[in-house]
């Protein structure tokens with residue numbers, strides 16, 4: 001399976017199956033990681049205002065010399081920007097040194113106060129979505145697609161009942177210890193592409209040592225990370241983000257392999273005994289956000 005594989009969005013645009021993640025990619029390392037990834041076959045970069053690295057991501061893009069139209073760029077509206085949606089978009093575009101985004105996501109359906117210390121209850125995220133829709137419709141050259149992140153089935157149902165634009169993407173946590181199969185299936189039925197985040201289980205993940213993951217990796221002659229990233233890439237209508245600031249890993253992680261159905265089942269079954277979530281919605285102060293395993 002080549003790394004250049006892509007999935008069609010409901011806008012008609014192609015979204016590359018594999019993207020480079022940049023959460024916790026720090027100052028002094030993320031520009032190089034982005035430049036290296038773009039020079040080594042990655043065609044999607046994912047960032048967010050919350051990561052406080054958009055300017056350095058922009059510098060990495062510029063340093064790569066890769067033409068803007070040759071790669072897909074995603075960023076996200078921060079939880080404390082729900083009151084200034086249009087302004088936040090301009091700040092992101094300027095920091096990233098680009099005229100347009102391929103995808104702009106609402107990071108969480110959870111407006112928060114300025115210092116992100118708790119929820120901002122005077123705002124309804126659905127109104128924020130409607131503002132994003134208006135900006136998207138009025139500026140199709142500036143925002144090529146809009147979507148959401150960390151949306152459960154209940155939250156998607158509320159959005160879909162009151163919006164004439166179906167989100168192009170729902171970016172959610174997906175790995176063998178957080179499989180969210182019902183949510184993935186719901187998105188598929190609604191024509192929403194799922195982007196898997198934290199496919200390795202994020203920093204210090206026990207999944208890299210998991211015996212099932214290692215057994216499958218050995219049988220294919222690849223690393224555990226290759227298996228975990230490929231697991232998501234093998235799912236129809238799913239794209240995946242993997243983060244690294246290490247050259248050798250960035251390069252090696254781009255190798256996507258085909259997994260057998262029984263291997264996929266074995267990996268997905270890990271969730272039944274070893275379930276965990278990296279990004280629990282509780283931190284927003286809005287409770288479970290409709291995620292059944294967070295109630």
Ligand SMILES: NC(=O)C1=CN([C@@H]2O[C@H](COP(=O)(O)OP(=O)(O)OC[C@H]3O[C@@H](n4cnc5c(N)ncnc54)[C@H](OP(=O)(O)O)[C@@H]3O)[C@@H](O)[C@H]2O)C=CC1
Pocket residue numbers: 020021022023024046047107149150171172196197198199200201202203204208223225226241242243244245246249250252253278279
């Ligand atoms: N929408 C949202 O709320 C969220 C979105 N995301 C997005 O998804 C991306 C990916 O998720 P993330 O949580 O970063 O976690 P990942 O599952 O991609 O894991 C990243 C960690 O794994 C390490 N790593 C990478 N490759 C290998 C390898 N081959 N072998 C061993 N270790 C490896 C990295 O280390 P090192 O960098 O030192 O090489 C880093 O510590 C994020 O960066 C972000 O862009 C993530 C979380 C939430």
Ligand SMILES: O=C[C@H](O)[C@@H](O)[C@@H](O)[C@H](O)C(=O)O
Pocket residue numbers: 023048050279280283
């Ligand atoms: O994209 C990454 C995550 O959503 C992250 O931004 C949040 O989960 C939050 O900042 C946290 O630290 O828990």
